[in-house]
Amino acid sequence: xxxxxxxxxxxxxxxxxxxxxxxxxxxxxxxxxxxxxxxxxxxxxxxxxxxxxxxxxxxxxxxxxxxxxxxxxxxxxxxxxxxxxxxxxxxxxxxxxxxxxxxxxxxxxxxxxxxxxxxxxxxxxxxxxxxxxxxxxxxxxxxxxxxxxxxxxxxxxxxxxxxxxxxxxxxxxxxxxxxxxxxxxxxxxxxxxxxxxxxxxxxxxxxxxxxxxxxxxxxxxxxxxxxxxxxxxxxxxxxxxxxxxxxxxxxxxxxxxxxxxxxxxxxxxxxxxxxxxxxxxxxxxxxxxxxxx
Amino acid sequence: xxxxxxxxxxxxxxxxxxxxxxxxxxxxxxxxxxxxxxxxxxxxxxxxxxxxxxxxxxxxxxxxxxxxxxxxxxxxxxxxxxxxxxxxxxxxxxxxxxxxxxxxxxxxxxxxxxxxxxxxxxxxxxxxxxxxxxxxxxxxxxxxxxxxxxxxxxxxxxxxxxxxxxxxxxxxxxxxxxxxxxxxxxxxxxxxxxxxxxxxxxxxxxxxxxxxxxxxxxxxxxxxxxxxxxxxxxxxxxxxxxxxxxxxxxxxxxxxxxxxxxxxxxxxxxxxxxxxxxxxxxxxxxxxxxx
Numbered sequence: 061x062x063x064x065x066x067x068x069x070x071x072x073x074x075x076x077x078x079x080x081x082x083x084x085x086x087x088x089x090x091x092x093x094x095x096x097x098x099x100x101x102x103x104x105x106x107x108x109x110x111x112x113x114x115x116x117x118x119x120x121x122x123x124x125x126x127x128x129x130x131x132x133x134x135x136x137x138x139x140x141x142x143x144x145x146x147x148x149x150x151x152x153x154x155x156x157x158x159x160x161x162x163x164x165x166x167x168x169x170x171x172x173x174x175x176x177x178x179x180x181x182x183x184x185x186x187x188x189x190x191x192x193x194x195x196x197x198x199x200x201x202x203x204x205x206x207x208x209x210x211x212x213x214x215x216x217x218x219x220x221x222x223x224x225x226x227x228x229x230x231x232x233x234x235x236x237x238x239x240x241x242x243x244x245x246x247x248x249x250x251x252x253x254x255x256x257x258x259x260x261x262x263x264x265x266x267x268x269x270x271x272x273x274x275x276x277x278x279x280x281x282x283x284x285x286x287x288x289x290x291x292x293x294x295x296x297x298x299x300x301x302x303x304x305x306x307x308x309x310x311x312x313x314x315x316x317x318x319x320x321x322x323x324x325x326x327x328x329x330x331x332x333x334x335x336x337x338x339x340x341x342x343x344x345x346x347x348x349x350x351x352x353x
Numbered sequence: 354x355x356x357x358x359x360x361x362x363x364x365x366x367x368x369x370x371x372x373x374x375x376x377x378x379x380x381x382x383x384x385x386x387x388x389x390x391x392x393x394x395x396x397x398x399x400x401x402x403x404x405x406x407x408x409x410x411x412x413x414x415x416x417x418x419x420x421x422x423x424x425x426x427x428x429x430x431x432x433x434x435x436x437x438x439x440x441x442x443x444x445x446x447x448x449x450x451x452x453x454x455x456x457x458x459x460x461x462x463x464x465x466x467x468x469x470x471x472x473x474x475x476x477x478x479x480x481x482x483x484x485x486x487x488x489x490x491x492x493x494x495x496x497x498x499x500x501x502x503x504x505x506x507x508x509x510x511x512x513x514x515x516x517x518x519x520x521x522x523x524x525x526x527x528x529x530x531x532x533x534x535x536x537x538x539x540x541x542x543x544x545x546x547x548x549x550x551x552x553x554x555x556x557x558x559x560x561x562x563x564x565x566x567x568x569x570x571x572x573x574x575x576x577x578x579x580x581x582x583x584x585x586x587x588x589x590x591x592x593x594x595x596x597x598x599x600x601x602x603x604x605x606x607x608x609x610x611x612x613x614x615x616x617x618x619x620x621x622x623x624x625x626x627x628x629x630x631x632x633x634x635x636x637x638x639x640x641x642x643x644x
Contacts, residue, residue: 121398122398123398124391124394124395124398124633125394125398202427203412203427286410286411286412287390287394287411287412287413288393288394288397288398288410288411289397289408289409289410289411290397290398290400290401290408290409291378291380291401291408291410298380299382299410299412309413312542312543312545312546313387313390313391313413313543313545314391314394314545315391315544315545315564315565315567
């Protein structure tokens with residue numbers, strides 16, 4: 061800058077000023093994103109933390125659901141999410157492996173990709189009605205954890221497929237070529253080289269699915285979740301209470317609920333999801349640390 | 354190896370869940386009316402102490418939902434705040450089911466007003482004038498009163514969504530069988546929402562179960578005809594029939610109740626069961642002495 065030949069002209073200065081302004085604007089916009097999250101968390105903690113206790117987590121609701129805990133709902137949500145995972149994770153990963161590693165680029169593959177994108181765009185209430193028609197009525201599972209979890213699994217399948225496919229494609233192609241040149245088959249390459257290198261991305265997909273299924277209300281309210289059940293679910297054919305529906309119920313359907321109860325339920329729900337997300341982030345960082353590329 | 358770890362983790366969680374609290378029990382499915390859902394929940398909760406071997410799972414969704422489930426055979430007891438229609442009974446019989454009606458209590462629909470509202474009593478005809486499509490009362494001033502804090506004095510009509518039993522009953526009881534609601538009502542999706550909205554809105558009028566009354570809202574005293582004395586909605590006035598907007602609440606079973614379902618229904622009719630319905634703000638089917 062000392063050299064007067066390169067001293068800023070008026071135009072340069074103007075451009076620099078604009079640059080600064082634009083930069084500031086974008087930082088501000090990005091910063092705004094944090095705001096809603098902070099406000100939500102703060103409100104929930106402020107209004108709901110007073111009810112939290114070990115008893116709240118591990119006892120049944122009492123006195124018309126205005127007192128007591130949320131154990132049946134908490135356990136119900138775990139049931140729903142676990143069963144949904146058992147169905148959608150193998151299915152989603154298998155589909156993603158095919159799409160990323162085997163599928164030729166033809167109209168059939170494009171059709172499958174289009175279907176996945178569309179499946180991801182279907183509103184959850186439509187999934188709910190599909191689940192009601194398909195699993196509850198047609199397959200005759202009745203309103204049960206099985207029907208609700210299958211509905212959740214179908215709804216979250218695109219999340220798993222897309223995350224897995226992307227993480228598989230992020231593995232450099234040279235890795236595969238090196239492997240093939242050693243005489244390995246396609247499956248050996250996938251099994252020994254591609255998958256181990258893609259685990260962190262796949263895990264992200266799984267965790268995203270967990271967060272989404274734990275929070276969804278519409279797909280489970282027709283297919284397996286109940287307003288109230290005094291007993292804990294014991295199998296996939298049982299109905300169950302669930303956190304998200306319980307939150308809806310205590311905040312809109314039950315009179316005389318103490319104010320901190322719905323906030324407490326929301327806090328636990330969000331806490332579950334945040335803890336899951338943090339574990340996955342920590343695990344990913346651990347795996348990425350081991351990566352050599 | 355990581356895939357194996359994840360599968361193992363999932364399986365372990367599944368097995369742990371299955372092992373948790375394995376008690377023998379019979380499951381009774383109970384579904385329907387949102388008006389009854391809180392009572393049904395309280396019954397189910399209390400019955401656990403009476404008979405730990407019976408689990409009653411309660412769902413809401415509205416009377417129509419419960420009746421449809423009874424027709425489809427997916428519930429043991431359907432809750433309804435209206436009688437089953439002839440057509441519905443025929444449908445059920447066609448599918449080999451025989452819905453039997455049980456009156457388990459009475460519901461009084463209160464007309465809710467903002468506490469600022471000076472109206473004390475309303476006749477059924479006046480309420481019909483306010484809510485009906487052909488009614489003439491659109492402003493509070495049309496009733497000869499002025500509501501402080503209500504801009505323009507235009508009445509805000511709070512109603513329910515059209516598959517609610519409360520919606521249907523209020524229409525029948527106030528507007529008559531062929532009556533229609535005025536256009537532009539605010540249709541709320543829960544009994545509690547109606548009261549909450551009226552609490553906050555000086556211009557509003559709403560109807561909802563007496564059970565949902567709070568200290569922050571006013572209940573209109575309702576008279577059947579212009580000359581008659583008005584009756585303040587209460588549990589006593591509902592069960593003795595003096596309050597004009599009260600209705601029976603039904604539970605339907607498939608055939609005469611037997612076994613565990615009979616045990617449950619009998620308990621609902623007992624003093625303890627009926628006291629729970631009183632506690633929830635509804636009227637019992639007979640005089641009961643509760644603590």
